[in-house]
Amino acid sequence: MSLNYIIREIKEKQPNIKSVFFVGCGASKSDLYPAKYFFEGNARHLRTSLYTANEFNYATPVSVDETSIVITCSLGGTTPETVTATAKAKELGAHVIAVTHVEDSALTKDADYVVYHGWEANYAAKMEKMTMVLGLAVEILNEYEGYEHYNKMQDGFAKIYNLIESSVATVLPQAKAFADSYKDEPVIYAMSSGATHEVAYAFSICLLMEMQWINSGSFHDGEFFHGPFEIVDKGVPFLLLMNDGRTRAMDSRALEFLNRFDAKTTVVDAKDFGLGSVIAKEVVDYFNPMLITGVIRVYAEQLAIARNHPLTKRRYMWKLEY
Amino acid sequence: MSLNYIIREIKEKQPNIKSVFFVGCGASKSDLYPAKYFFEGNARHLRTSLYTANEFNYATPVSVDETSIVITCSLGGTTPETVTATAKAKELGAHVIAVTHVEDSALTKDADYVVYHGWEANYAAKMEKMTMVLGLAVEILNEYEGYEHYNKMQDGFAKIYNLIESSVATVLPQAKAFADSYKDEPVIYAMSSGATHEVAYAFSICLLMEMQWINSGSFHDGEFFHGPFEIVDKGVPFLLLMNDGRTRAMDSRALEFLNRFDAKTTVVDAKDFGLGSVIAKEVVDYFNPMLITGVIRVYAEQLAIARNHPLTKRRYMWKLEY
Numbered sequence: 001m002s003l004n005y006i007i008r009e010i011k012e013k014q015p016n017i018k019s020v021f022f023v024g025c026g027a028s029k030s031d032l033y034p035a036k037y038f039f040e041g042n043a044r045h046l047r048t049s050l051y052t053a054n055e056f057n058y059a060t061p062v063s064v065d066e067t068s069i070v071i072t073c074s075l076g077g078t079t080p081e082t083v084t085a086t087a088k089a090k091e092l093g094a095h096v097i098a099v100t101h102v103e104d105s106a107l108t109k110d111a112d113y114v115v116y117h118g119w120e121a122n123y124a125a126k127m128e129k130m131t132m133v134l135g136l137a138v139e140i141l142n143e144y145e146g147y148e149h150y151n152k153m154q155d156g157f158a159k160i161y162n163l164i165e166s167s168v169a170t171v172l173p174q175a176k177a178f179a180d181s182y183k184d185e186p187v188i189y190a191m192s193s194g195a196t197h198e199v200a201y202a203f204s205i206c207l208l209m210e211m212q213w214i215n216s217g218s219f220h221d222g223e224f225f226h227g228p229f230e231i232v233d234k235g236v237p238f239l240l241l242m243n244d245g246r247t248r249a250m251d252s253r254a255l256e257f258l259n260r261f262d263a264k265t266t267v268v269d270a271k272d273f274g275l276g277s278v279i280a281k282e283v284v285d286y287f288n289p290m291l292i293t294g295v296i297r298v299y300a301e302q303l304a305i306a307r308n309h310p311l312t313k314r315r316y317m318w319k320l321e322y
Numbered sequence: 323m324s325l326n327y328i329i330r331e332i333k334e335k336q337p338n339i340k341s342v343f344f345v346g347c348g349a350s351k352s353d354l355y356p357a358k359y360f361f362e363g364n365a366r367h368l369r370t371s372l373y374t375a376n377e378f379n380y381a382t383p384v385s386v387d388e389t390s391i392v393i394t395c396s397l398g399g400t401t402p403e404t405v406t407a408t409a410k411a412k413e414l415g416a417h418v419i420a421v422t423h424v425e426d427s428a429l430t431k432d433a434d435y436v437v438y439h440g441w442e443a444n445y446a447a448k449m450e451k452m453t454m455v456l457g458l459a460v461e462i463l464n465e466y467e468g469y470e471h472y473n474k475m476q477d478g479f480a481k482i483y484n485l486i487e488s489s490v491a492t493v494l495p496q497a498k499a500f501a502d503s504y505k506d507e508p509v510i511y512a513m514s515s516g517a518t519h520e521v522a523y524a525f526s527i528c529l530l531m532e533m534q535w536i537n538s539g540s541f542h543d544g545e546f547f548h549g550p551f552e553i554v555d556k557g558v559p560f561l562l563l564m565n566d567g568r569t570r571a572m573d574s575r576a577l578e579f580l581n582r583f584d585a586k587t588t589v590v591d592a593k594d595f596g597l598g599s600v601i602a603k604e605v606v607d608y609f610n611p612m613l614i615t616g617v618i619r620v621y622a623e624q625l626a627i628a629r630n631h632p633l634t635k636r637r638y639m640w641k642l643e644y
Contacts, residue, residue: 018367026548040371044385045340047369049362054544059516059568059607063366081544187509187537194381205541205549213553215509217539219527222376222403225644226348227527230637231535246381257644285381315552322547322579 003132006113007139010069010095017095017144019047019068020137023056023085027206028073031130033198034289035071035137043141053081057088066093071136073098073129075119077105086110099133123168123297124161127290131160134286152280156287159278164294167273171298178266179302182237185264187215189231190239191254193222194247196289199296203239207300211311221254222247234262239299241292242269244276245285268295325454328435329461332391332417339466341369341390342459343416345378345407349528350395353452355520356611357393357459365463375403379410388415393458395420395451397441399427408432421455445490445619446483449612453482456608474602478609481600486616489595493620500588501624504559507586509537511553512561513576515544516569518611521618525561529622533633543576544569556584561621563614564591566598567607590617 010017020039022032029052036050049061053072064070070089074082077100089096090110098111101119108114117132118125135157141147182188188208190200197220204218219228221240232238238258242251248271258265270276270288273295279287304311316322332339342361344354351374358372371383375394386392392411396404399422411418412432420433423441430436439454440447457479463469504510510530512522519542526540541550543562554560560580564573570593580587592598592610595617601609626633638644 026545029545029548041381041383043369045369047365047367052542052544052548054572055515055542055569058571059363061363079548193377202549204539205545209539210549210552215537215539215553217526217531217537220374220377222374223348223351223527226351226374226401227524227532229644230532230639231537233637247377249380250376253644261638315555316583317552322551322575 001113003115003135003139006097007136007143011143014066014095016067017046017069017140019049019063020140021056021061021064021068021070021089022048022050022133023053023070023082023089024073025053025079025081027202028075028079028082028129030198030202032071032073032133034130034195034286035133037195038134038286039137039141042147043145045145046141053079053085056085057081060088060092064089064092064094068094069097069140070094071097071099071133072107072111073100073133074107075101075129077102077107083107097136099129101129122165123294124164126297127161127164127294130293131157131290149280149282152283153286156279156283160287160290163273163275163278164291167291168294168298171295175298175302178299179306181264182266183303183306185214185237188237188239189228190216190218190241191221191224192241192243193220193250194243194245194288195286196241196243196292199289199293200241203296203300211300211313212303212307212309222250224254229257232258232261232263235264237264238266240265240267241296242267242271243285243288244270245288247285268292268299323435325437325457325461328419329458329465333465336388336417338389339368339391339462341371341385342462343378343383343386343390343392343411344370344372344455345375345392345404346395347375347401347403349524350397350401350404350451352520352524354393354395354455356452356517356608357455359517360456360608361459361463364469365467367467368463375401375407378407379403382410382414386411386414386416390416391419391462392416393419393421393455394429394433395422395455396429397423397451399424399429405429419458421451423451444487445616446486448619449483449486449616452615453479453612471602471604474605478601478605482609482612485595485597485600486613489613490616490620493617497620497624500621501628503586504588505625505628507536507559510559510561511550512538512540512563513543513546514563514565515542515572516565516567516610517608518563518565518614521611521615522563525618525622533622533635534625534629534631544572546576551579554580554583554585557586559586560588562587562589563618564589564593565607565610566592567610569607590614590621
């Protein structure tokens with residue numbers, strides 16, 4: 001079922017949708033962020049929120065009802081908090097769309113609609129989750145309010161996967177250099193802005209803390225100058241994710257500061273991969289996160305090799321109940 | 323001018339408010355979070371968003387217009403990004419309320435209304451900023467949609483400042499113990515849930531990174547189990563801020579995990595100060611952040627003493643242009 005068909009069918013059932021909720025945990029929460037960011041910036045009437053699943057479960061917003069669409073997301077479809085959130089949303093009468101990779105997983109049980117995304121095939125397939133959720137947001141906005149750049153966005157969806165694949169194919173040297181240089185660092189910071197804000201967050205909490213047991217913090221680079229920048233000194237390690245689009249000025253300002261005080265800085269810049277020459281400028285902001293997430297996955301893989309610490313190594317996950 | 327008077331006057335001018343935006347930077351952004359959290363959970367029609375100021379400036383949401391209220395916040399009233407956001411909101415026709423401590427500061431220039439909060443007098447005065455912004459959110463919701471617990475909330479506002487003062491008066495021993503125990507740690511994590519989520523964020527980026535130059539990260543404790551918890555090992559230092567209210571189960575689950583694997587854990591728990599016996603249970607969630615922020619300020623002060631590193635010491639702020 002196409003994304004467009006799902007939203008049109010919901011609209012036939014409920015022409016008066018007021019709220020769109022995005023609900024997930026960890027990387028699957030941050031993968032929802034570009035859609036929420038797009039919606040927050042472009043909707044004139046519809047409300048939107050992004051929740052970590054147990055926050056949604058324990059302090060459920062009063063507006064979750066038959067006038068809301070709830071989009072839940074879990075790669076394997078088994079994340080207990082997100083499965084519970086899906087059931088709760090359904091029970092409250094919301095129109096529930098589950099996004100997952102695994103057919104008939106627990107997440108799909110209470111959903112009205114299920115969107116399946118790829119994973120194993122290649123880097124582009126791993127970015128389907130984030131991209132398809134953005135696609136849902138675009139369809140909702142266009143159906144309920146109209147969206148003037150709808151066609152440019154569809155053109156972007158048609159092109160982004162190839163750009164991700166061609167980009168990741170070029171970054172091995174930079175990724176190896178990053179891995180060699182950062183492999184013994186006790187702490188690494190990550191930051192970005194715009195739609196890419198939670199890509200920095202996910203790299204910090206999942207790829208560094210979870211999968212490499214490296215200490216880390218992350219923040220919006222507009223916030224950098226209001227606290228975190230005082231940690232900067234010669235050699236303090238940062239990963240800065242730079243956007244092509246309206247928030248680039250914030251990324252550039254952070255870079256200038258990091259360079260001025262000799263922080264140890266690695267930049268991953270969407271402009272280097274030609275994002276803006278492939279995607280129309282009116283919508284380019286929203287395609288940074290999937291391109292950059294694809295690229296920095298290679299960085300994480302090389303870090304894992306350099307540290308002899310596989311990305312699948314865990315202390316607790318998959319090993320015990322918690 | 324009372325908070326109630328401001329909102330009633332806006333309503334006379336514009337009965338059709340659709341969106342409420344909160345805009346600030348760093349600690350003044352996190353001080354807006356409880357109000358945004360309250361609004362997101364309790365509004366049925368009104369939209370709400372929280373932006374770091376330059377994100378608002380560079381990627382201004384299309385819905386900022388005469389149907390929106392924009393609340394901007396800066397302690398000294400001079401934060402350039404937030405001053406710019408105030409002017410931009412005004413220019414777009416929004417109803418702008420500036421919240422600041424400093425009379426006639428730059429922030430007040432383009433605002434339709436100014437709310438002044440205390441600071442120097444005591445710990446309670448330092449919590450006025452966060453509390454009065456929550457008060458504005460309650461007034462907006464009550465005027466435009468009605469809010470069934472309005473009176474309980476007002477009762478809370480009448481009592482919270484005394485509770486903050488009486489609580490901070492008791493915590494010196496615990497704060498000194500925290501300071502002694504954590505003073506040489508290379509990294510400290512902070513986490514919480516519910517309305518207190520960004521209190522952990524502010525403690526991490528402002529009190530630890532900015533004012534103590536200690537490495538730090540923060541996250542929602544519902545997210546803890548989806549990445550960050552793999553960093554836990556014997557002795558890894560955490561500060562856990564526990565709420566009295568609906569999201570306490572998340573805080574408790576995080577505590578159990580930290581204890582199970584011998585993390586070095588300091589708990590600041592609103593229940594220990596009797597929050598729930600002073601504030602009605604229907605609204606208690608929203609009064610955790612000001613109580614806990616007051617208490618952990620004492621912890622930060624003691625950490626500064628133990629480390630011989632004053633909270634006012636800076637490398638960059640107040641010293642150079644950036």
